[in-house]
Structures are given as C-alpha cells and as structure tokens.
Amino acid sequence: MKSVTGVFRSGSEAQDALVEMRSLGLPEDRLTLLTPGATGTDLRSVPVVAAEQPGMAKAMGALVGGAAGLSGGTLVVAALLPGVGPITAIGLLGGALLGAAGASVGAVAGGKLENAMTEGLPEDELFVYEDALRQGRSVLIVLAEDEAEASTFRELLKTQGAESVDAAREQWWIGLRGAEHEHYSKFGRNLTEDEKFYRLGFESALHARTRCKEYDQVMAEMTAEIEELERQYPGAEIAEPFRRGYERGRDYYQRLCSESEAA
Numbered sequence: 001m002k003s004v005t006g007v008f009r010s011g012s013e014a015q016d017a018l019v020e021m022r023s024l025g026l027p028e029d030r031l032t033l034l035t036p037g038a039t040g041t042d043l044r045s046v047p048v049v050a051a052e053q054p055g056m057a058k059a060m061g062a063l064v065g066g067a068a069g070l071s072g073g074t075l076v077v078a079a080l081l082p083g084v085g086p087i088t089a090i091g092l093l094g095g096a097l098l099g100a101a102g103a104s105v106g107a108v109a110g111g112k113l114e115n116a117m118t119e120g121l122p123e124d125e126l127f128v129y130e131d132a133l134r135q136g137r138s139v140l141i142v143l144a145e146d147e148a149e150a151s152t153f154r155e156l157l158k159t160q161g162a163e164s165v166d167a168a169r170e171q172w173w174i175g176l177r178g179a180e181h182e183h184y185s186k187f188g189r190n191l192t193e194d195e196k197f198y199r200l201g202f203e204s205a206l207h208a209r210t211r212c213k214e215y216d217q218v219m220a221e222m223t224a225e226i227e228e229l230e231r232q233y234p235g236a237e238i239a240e241p242f243r244r245g246y247e248r249g250r251d252y253y254q255r256l257c258s259e260s261e262a263a
Helices: 009-023 092-100 112-119 123-134 147-159 165-184 190-204 216-230 240-263
Strands: 002-008 031-036 046-050 056-066 074-081 087-090 138-144
Touching: 002 009, 002 123, 002 165, 009 031, 009 112, 009 138, 009 147, 031 092, 031 123, 031 165, 074 092, 074 138, 092 123, 123 138, 123 165, 138 147, 165 190, 165 216, 165 240, 190 216, 216 240
Parallel strands: none
Antiparallel strands: 002 138, 031 087, 031 138, 046 056, 056 074, 074 087
C-alpha cells in the first residue's frame, strides 16, 4: 500500500473529501481522517476505554464504534497526542498512526490493529501531520494499491482543495528556517551550505522510531543513514550538520511536548 495525504484548512473540506473517497467504494481500512480537538459529537454513543500515556495527562481514550469496529466498521479514536494535544481520528489506520506517534489508544484496539494496519503506515510523515493539526488543519490519508491509483487520489484530493503533504512539509520548514540559520551560525557554520544534511538530521529526530532519543542511542541507525548519504554525495561534509540537525530536532520536539502539557 502507498499512502496519499491531503492537508485541509477546514474540517468541513476534509469531511467532504472523505465522503467523496467513500463514494469510490474504498473500504474503511484505507481511509483515515485526523482532526484537531475532540468534541462531544465525536464521542457520542461510543464506549470509552481509558488510556494513559507515560508523562502525559489522562488521554481521552480509545473509542470503538460498534461490534464490528475491528473487522470492517469505522474506528474512532480520540487521544492526547504528545506535542499536539487532543486529536480525533476516524478510520482503522488512525489507531495505528496515533500509536506510532506516541499517543495511547487503549487496549481495545490491541494487536489486531497493529498487525493489520502497519503496511503503508507513513511514519516518516507523522511530524508533518502533527504540525498541520497544531495549526488547526485536518489531514486525510488514503491508502492506494499502486502508483496509478495513488495518482488518481492525489488529483481528487487536489480538486477537493487539499494541500499535498510535500507542500505542507516545505511550509513547516520555511517557518523554522530563520531560527535554524541563527542557531547554526553560533557554531561558526553556514546553514545555506549545510541545510540539506542539517534538515535531514532534524527530520530524522522527528521520526516515530527515533523521537525523544539521544543521538548516541540511535547512533547505529544514524551512521547507516549518513553512510548512505556519503555515497550519494561524495566529498560533501555530512556527519556534523546531520548530527547537529538531529540534536536540534530532538530539542524542538521536546519543547513542543512541554508546551502541549503546559497547555
């Protein structure tokens, strides 16, 4: 499966796009809608299972809609996502996504969701989704069977008013670039020259598998990534800007989590 993502400025636009995707006959396990906040409407008539994330406040819980929740019906998950706050996810992939991002979604979802939905899980895009949600945007994720279907979905999402995940990623980095230039200059370095590798390190720190970990804790994985970059860019200085970017990305994520908890 290949994930195709659209970022919407309003929840109503995202809901309309979800309806349009459903009209194509796509099964629920290939559609997920993430929206900021959780209202009484989201939670009405759905049993709540308490969940708690270490270091976080009490999560809102995992909500399973109907007895067929794990076998084809819609799964609705509401939880506190570290660094973001309250999130509502509609769709079977939502539980797996929020779980990968560090939110606790309760025991009801169990291993069945994890086993069934990890294929195509866009872990490397989670931080982009989180940034969009912090800005009050909604994110619709569709799983395509092949590139031809993915291309069709991208065009449909664009028609519905969605911004692509790549565009959202660029906007996220543009918002950070000025501060990162200033920070990096303190080491006598020029971010204009090192930005590609600094940014790759920064984004690596936000990956679901590595977030909150010190650089030396993920040294083996990061070394392999740097060695691959060195093969692609022979002669370029990669290791130092990548490491400094990783450390800065880790600090960035921890700051977001602290601000979210304080709020």
